[in-house]
Amino acid sequence: MDIIVCIKQVPNPEHFSKITIDPQKGTIRREGIPAVVNPLDRHALEEALRIRERFSGKVTAISMGPPQAREALEEALAMGIDDAVLLCDRAFAGADTLATAYALAGAIKKLGKFDLVLCGNETVDGATGQVGPQVAELLGVGHVTYVNKVEFVDGESLIATRTIERGCLKVKVRLPALLAVVREINKFRLPTALSIIEATKKEIKTWTNKDIGAREETIGLSGSPTQVTGGFKLELKRKCEILDDSPEVMAKEAVEKLRELGAI
């Protein structure tokens, strides 16, 4: 079973409050924010490793990003995957979800034969959950999102359970396919001292657009149908009456105000 896992390096969610918008350029400033592997992508890596342990095969992680996104691939290697590819090229910069999907799909095609593509259902930064299904479409394979359980029928098909509001769907999946997973699917392993040492022996390939040969008009900013036209601070017409007193006094005062407002 050959599995490809798409991962992303994201700003640590605990530091989101430090991200600001450049007032002149209207662009997002995220300098100095520590980066981590997108949490759901770790579950995708874990699921790939479990499938490999059962059926044997190879797990390759790919990530698109700036040079420091190598760190995410280093972590994936330390978890025990076989191979890692970093898609790093200025031509990929400024991509929206469709342009990102073109680059990832291009890299997957270049890797050749695969049975499964796995990814986290969404990232903590963009949180759109759009890239997975778009990669599947560009590869011409089926996809299932919000996957919390995978049961193999045989080497060619599996049953994926995916959550919906107050329930689930059971989906029969013909391989090859793309599955976007949620945290309930597994508990991911942590790298061990040994696996970290093993990982340092593996090489991370770096590919530019020359390597994958995607048409320029499909990738990066020029391949992005959507554009950010600006940011603004939300005007909130809230009273913001801040109480700072003893707990008893504050509680009494708050309850009285809520009664006046008809809220309780």
Add this chain to the structure above:
Amino acid sequence: MMNEVWIWAEQRGGRLLGISLELLNKGLELSNELKAELAAILIGDRAQNLAQELIAYGAGKIYLIEDPKLKLYQSDIYARIMAGLIEQHKPQILLLGGTAIGMDLAPRVAAKVKTGLTAHCVDLYIEEINNNPCLVAVVPGFGGNLMVKIVCPQQRPQMATVKPGVMEMPSRNEKRAGQIMKVEAQIKDEEFKCQTIEMVEQEPTGVPLEESAVVVAGGWGLNSAGGFKLVEELAEVLGGAVAGTRPAVDAGWISEEQMLGSSGKTISPRLLISIGASGQMHFTTGFLKSKVIVAINNNPKSPIFEVCDIGLVGDLRKIVPCLVEDISSRAPRTHRRADFSSSIPASR
């Protein structure tokens, strides 16, 4: 190009989801602005009665695709049908609900027709950009109270997903007339790459979060109190529901279904009390339209205090028990329950 604004009307088990109607309301506003017709795409098995419902709620035209094989959501076929209709009719705008299924279908369709798609929109309006009327999608940015405006100037349709509860419900008018266009699905069995074989739906337990008049929501700050007990106690005396942040879900204090914010639910109760949450936009965007917001947190500089009506600064372990005691002492339980049972949920 047809001058049409489209929405996808999602049905499950022959029931129309509320989000489909909310999209019609926004769709009507956008189509009036563009002097365009509002149409709904409805896919299912024997869905004629749902088509009539959609017309009563404002759709001028329904593209109706009925087939027993389409009773359950089928990603391959639904996406192929929708992309086919888009290629044929070239609508200006296509809105889908940000449900677990809408979020699965929308990106696949956008990639098929090579257009732009924006998720988690909290506002949608038309703005002229270089004499080109464009759909502006407003989405929450990182942290603080930053909002980001996204457009899709060249490609059509301009696609967006909106979570349930963000837009208002339209009014129903049975006298509205509309046209139903039947479209053949023409399904071939080999088309199914991923085939939904079963849908399991749980019966809802208790009052759904979206319909509760009072909601008490907790964040990571509850860690100091060892969990959600205080939140539950306050919700209990107020007859309200319990909700929380992503970190509260991760800590195992609440279920994913109870999460508020951009990757969770959007609600607008009469009273929202936030406890031990700093107030990241990803969280607060889930309840900004609440009638009254109360915040309790120890750090006076937390952004939560910028989005509240009443803020209580201090140790939640001391403040919440005082609130519980104060509220319980003022009115006997039975009275309060009776009061709440007669109240209607805010703005829904």
